[in-house]
Amino acid sequence: MSTTKDFIIEQLKSEISGYKAEISEKSVGKVLKVSDGIALVSGLAEAMMSEILMFKTEKGEVAGVALNLEESQVGVIILGDYTAIKEGDEVHATKRILEVPVGEAMIGRVVNPLGEPMDGKGKIETSKFYPIEKIAPGVITRASVKEPVQTGIKAIDAMIPIGRGQRELIIGDRQLGKTAIAIDTIINQKGQNMKCIYVAIGQKESKVAGIVAKLTEAGAMDYTTIVLAGASTSASLLYIAPYAGCAMAEYFCDKGEDVLVVYDDLSKHAVSYREISLLLRRPPGREAYPGDVFYLHSRLLERACKLNKDFGGGSITALPIIETQAGDLSAYIPTNVISITDGQIFLEPDLFYKGNRPAVNAGLSVSRVGSSAQIKAMKKVAGKMRLEAAQYRELAAFAQFGSDLDSETKKKLDRGQRLYEIFKQDQYQPLPVAKQVIAYYALINGFMDNVPVDKVREFEAGLYKYADLNDVAIKGINEKKEIDAEIEEQVKKLIEDYKATVDYLVK
Amino acid sequence: MKISVSQYAKSLYESVAGKSEKDTKSALKNFVALLGRNRELNKVEEIINIFNELWNKEHGELSAELTSARELKPATRQIAINYLKERTGAEKIILTENIDKKIIGGFVLRYDSKVVDGSLKTSLDDLKNKISN
Numbered sequence: 016m017s018t019t020k021d022f023i024i025e026q027l028k029s030e031i032s033g034y035k036a037e038i039s040e041k042s043v044g045k046v047l048k049v050s051d052g053i054a055l056v057s058g059l060a061e062a063m064m065s066e067i068l069m070f071k072t073e074k075g076e077v078a079g080v081a082l083n084l085e086e087s088q089v090g091v092i093i094l095g096d097y098t099a100i101k102e103g104d105e106v107h108a109t110k111r112i113l114e115v116p117v118g119e120a121m122i123g124r125v126v127n128p129l130g131e132p133m134d135g136k137g138k139i140e141t142s143k144f145y146p147i148e149k150i151a152p153g154v155i156t157r158a159s160v161k162e163p164v165q166t167g168i169k170a171i172d173a174m175i176p177i178g179r180g181q182r183e184l185i186i187g188d189r190q191l192g193k194t195a196i197a198i199d200t201i202i203n204q205k206g207q208n209m210k211c212i213y214v215a216i217g218q219k220e221s222k223v224a225g226i227v228a229k230l231t232e233a234g235a236m237d238y239t240t241i242v243l244a245g246a247s248t249s250a251s252l253l254y255i256a257p258y259a260g261c262a263m264a265e266y267f268c269d270k271g272e273d274v275l276v277v278y279d280d281l282s283k284h285a286v287s288y289r290e291i292s293l294l295l296r297r298p299p300g301r302e303a304y305p306g307d308v309f310y311l312h313s314r315l316l317e318r319a320c321k322l323n324k325d326f327g328g329g330s331i332t333a334l335p336i337i338e339t340q341a342g343d344l345s346a347y348i349p350t351n352v353i354s355i356t357d358g359q360i361f362l363e364p365d366l367f368y369k370g371n372r373p374a375v376n377a378g379l380s381v382s383r384v385g386s387s388a389q390i391k392a393m394k395k396v397a398g399k400m401r402l403e404a405a406q407y408r409e410l411a412a413f414a415q416f417g418s419d420l421d422s423e424t425k426k427k428l429d430r431g432q433r434l435y436e437i438f439k440q441d442q443y444q445p446l447p448v449a450k451q452v453i454a455y456y457a458l459i460n461g462f463m464d465n466v467p468v469d470k471v472r473e474f475e476a477g478l479y480k481y482a483d484l485n486d487v488a489i490k491g492i493n494e495k496k497e498i499d500a501e502i503e504e505q506v507k508k509l510i511e512d513y514k515a516t517v518d519y520l521v522k
Numbered sequence: 523m524k525i526s527v528s529q530y531a532k533s534l535y536e537s538v539a540g541k542s543e544k545d546t547k548s549a550l551k552n553f554v555a556l557l558g559r560n561r562e563l564n565k566v567e568e569i570i571n572i573f574n575e576l577w578n579k580e581h582g583e584l585s586a587e588l589t590s591a592r593e594l595k596p597a598t599r600q601i602a603i604n605y606l607k608e609r610t611g612a613e614k615i616i617l618t619e620n621i622d623k624k625i626i627g628g629f630v631l632r633y634d635s636k637v638v639d640g641s642l643k644t645s646l647d648d649l650k651n652k653i654s655n
Contacts, residue, residue, distance in 0.1 A: 027653075034649055038640040040609075043632075058635030087528065107637075 042108040046070065047088060049100045052249045053294040054079060054091045056106050062089050065148055067109045074099040079106075080113050080251070083295050090295045092251035094129065112148070115259045116141040117266035122210065125227060125241045128256040130263075133243055134227075145262040147255055151317035158323035160357075163388045164275060164332050167203030167445020168196060170375045170438040173397035173455060174404065175360055178388030179273050180321025180330040184352055186337045186344070187362030192373055193336050195442050196360065197277040198226060200334065202233045203445035204275060210267045211239040212276045214260035216253055217283030220245040229443060253287035261318050264331045268320070271327035276319070280336040281312060285348045302347045312348075313355050344379075358382035371435055372442075377404035391497035393448060396455035400434070407431025433463050436471035449492040450479050456498070457510045465521045474517065481513040527565055530557070531572035539580070584612035586633035589620040591642075594629075602631055610634075 044058030054070070062068065062081045068091055070077040077099055083090025093100065115130040118141040125134040132139050160178035177183045185193045201211045213230075215223045223243055230236050240263060244256035257278045264274040278284070285308055292305035300306050312335075319333035337352050342364065344350070353359055358381045367374035386394050410428055414420060420428070437454055440446070454475055457463050466474045482489055488509045491502040498506070514520065537549045557563050578584060588594070588602055603615045610633070622630075627642035 030653060031649070034652065037648075038638060040636055040638050042635055043637045044635055060635050 044068075044089065044106045044108075046100060046102055046104045046106060049093075049097060049102065051294055052093050052097050052251050053291070054093055054097070054100060054106075056089045056091055057087060059089050059106065059108055062108055063110075063112065065113050067111050067113055068106050069109060070100050071105045071107070072099040072101065080255075082291070083297075092254070092291055093249070094251055094255075097249070112146045113255065114144040114146045115262050117143050117145045117263050121240045121263055122238060123236045123240070125223075125243055127248075128242060128244050128252045128259040130259065143266065145266055147258040147262050148314075149262065149265065149318065151314065152320045152322060152326070156320075156322050156326040158321050158328070159387075160321050160330075160384045161387055162273075162330075163390060163393075163448075164200070164209070165203055165207060165448050166196070166200040167447070168199055168373055169440055169446060169451050169454070170373060170377075171196070171360060172389075172393065172448060172451055174377055174401040175358065175375070175380050175382040176384070176386060176388040176393070177332065177334075177382060178321075178384045179332050180319065181358070181382070181384050181388065182316045182319045182333040182335065182356040183382060184335050184337060184356040184359040185362070186339060186349060186353070186359050187374070188339055188342055188364055191362040191364060191367050192442070193338070193362060194222075194226070194279055196362075196373055197279060197334050197336065198229065199443060199445045201230065201239055201275065201277065202235045202443065204238065205234060208273060209238065210264075210272060210274045211235070212242065212260045212264050212274065213239060214242040214244075214257050214276065214278050216244050216256050216278065216280060217246050217248075217287065218243075218279060220247070233443065250287040250290040253284060254291055257281070257284055257315055261315060261331070265318070268322065268329035268331045269327060271322075271329045273330045273332070275332045275334065278315075278333065278335040280338050281352060282338045282348050285311065304347060308348070309351050309355075312352055316352075316355050357384055371439060373438075373440060375438070377401055378408065390448060392452045392492050392495075392502075393455075395498050396452055396459055400455070400459075403427075403431065404434055404438075407434065429464065429468075430458070432468050433458060433466070433471050436468060437475060439472060446479075447489075449489040450482060452492055452498070453482055453488060453506055453509070454478065456506050460507075462510045462514065466517075467519060467521055470519050473519075477517065478510065478513050481516075482509055485509060485512075525560070525562075527568045528572050530562075530565070531569045531576055534569065534573055535576045535580070578612075578616075582611075582613035583616060584610055584614070584633060585616040585618070586631060587618050587620065589622050589625060589630040589632075589641075591621070591623055591625050591627050593621065594619065598629075602629070605631075605638075606633060 042059055042061050044056040046054055047057050048055040062084060064081060064084060066081045068079045068081055070079060077093060077095035079091040079093045081089050082092050116139060120139050120141045124132055124136065124139060127133050160180045162179045164177045164179055166172055166177060171177070185196055187193050201213060204211055223241065223245065227241060230239055242256055242260040244253045260276055260278070264276045267274045285304060288308060288311055289304050293299060293303065297305045316333055316335060319331045321330040322328055335352060335356065337349050339349055340346065361376045361379040362374045363376040366376065389397065407427065410424060411431065414428060437458060457478065463471060463474065488502065488505040491505055495502065534553055537553065538546045541549065557566065584606060586606055599617065603617060606612065606615050625641035625643045628640045630641050631638040
């Protein structure tokens with residue numbers, strides 16, 4: 016039936032007769048002052064902390080959030096267009112804490128920190144809302160971190176394993192591949208039963224568009240939400256972005272699912288919070304950050320958790336990113352976030368420009384959860400990898416003086432060179448854990464000792480292809496998750512068979 | 523230390539409350555002298571506002587503003603006064619009435635930082651929002 020005039024009129028009439036004017040008492044205030052995304056409002060004696068306040072302006076309503084409650088006035092950050100607000104405008108309280116829509120419908124979408132779509136794919140149908148600020152789960156509800164998050168990056172999965180529910184910081188100067196690690200990790204979560212949320216805070220929108228395109232191409236948008244607060248977004252939206260992302264993650268965590276959240280990056284988040292705080296006239300402290308900048312990040316990262324069985328067994332893994340200036344780890348924000356997280360992945364310019372990418376520094380990077388977040392097979396082959404990698408770098412610096420080396424040292428150097436070759440990995444090419452295990456097995460058991468250093472990557476690539484063709488070993492590792500005598504035999508045979516096909520081995 | 527406007531108002535109230543006319547006069551004289559000494563005579567407007575609120579609160583008085591499109595009947599006015607008495611527990615209501623054609627019909631009642639908006643204009647705006655969304 017097409018809509019007729021009568022039908023429309025009928026509908027309109029029923030709408031109007033169904034409408035009942037509601038008169039209720041409202042708290043109102045008046046704008047005293049507006050400046051740079053901040054408003055001071057008088058009245059509103061009953062305003063709550065982080066309550067949504069609506070400004071009545073000539074161009075419609077604009078939302079704000081109460082952040083400073085003082086004796087006779089309220090400091091408000093404005094989430095919309097603050098230029099529309101004038102002095103003397105009316106403000107009314109909504110009695111609602113700031114919240115974002117959550118649910119399955121958010122998956123595959125690009126949204127702003129308020130949960131509104133930014134990707135032009137239409138309205139997001141959700142019925143549930145979560146408050147953006149929530150107290151982190153307590154001791155009783157938590158369990159220890161045991162299951163691994165497979166990042167698909169060889170250097171990280173072997174040396175700095177990340178567990179589900181862990182908070183692992185990615186830290187380094189600009190342009191060293193911090194985001195690349197996070198994106199590769201998201202791509203590698205395909206089929207790993209993991210939801211991903213990527214929160215872009217103050218990133219260039221062109222960069223985010225590139226990331227969305229890459230994730231779509233890799234099929235990763237099927238389980239990923241992107242929360243976008245671009246570089247041109249106001250400080251107030253940048254400030255709430257990570258909390259909004261975390262709230263969306265908590266929905267899945269409460270359902271007993273595993274979630275990975277990437278906060279890219281928290282240094283820009285701290286800067287936007289500094290801007291808000293200074294405009295609200297809170298006293299500045301070190302580097303002009305306000306006194307509660309530690310709490311700003313600790314309350315966010317503490318919400319990453321692994322819940323125990325009684326509470327659904329869900330988890331939120333957090334990968335915060337911090338950008339340092341000229342490798343300065345002792346600046347205020349980096350030290351803060353290092354102390355909050357359960358370990359860090361430190362990226363180093365020297366390694367990067369030498370061609371060791373991802374440029375993970377094995378000495379300074381740690382994971383405080385350690386090998387309990389690795390499958391048994393990986394534990395067996397990667398046990399001393401971190402130590403060996405660090406020792407090699409020390410020895411290599413020493414050996415540059417060119418004096419005669421004893422055979423023991425030489426052996427260590429040779430092994431180390433090949434190890435660093437294996438750590439090299441191209442972007443957007445995460446590697447399944449079984450293949451990593453095979454490569455490391457070949458290395459530590461001396462199968463690669465007669466492969467020339469410059470051929471190691473070629474050998475490795477060939478080995479993976481060969482393993483795909485004869486997939487008994489890979490299947491075995493994936494099923495049992497450990498290397499028993501039977502699988503060890505299969506892996507050995509696989510490597511030896513493959514070695515027989517290559518012609519560049521050193522005699 | 524700087525003395526805030528509300529502190530001035532409070533001390534003024536305390537120094538004049540329950541005093542005779544003569545005492546009040548001398549207290550006021552001193553107060554103005556104090557303001558002059560502190561160079562804060564320009565704040566007298568704000569101080570009076572807060573003093574007003576304070577006085578009303580202590581004496582169970584409440585000032586409110588009632589806006590309507592037409593002149594109200596005494597009975598209607600009484601409904602508003604009774605409502606305010608019940609809500610706030612005030613004993614005496616000082617009601618200022620305004621006529622504003624822009625609200626079309628109904629009334630808008632303001633007191634403290636509260637507003638009860640029963641105007642036809644707001645209802646129509648709400649209806650408009652509801653239909654367009």
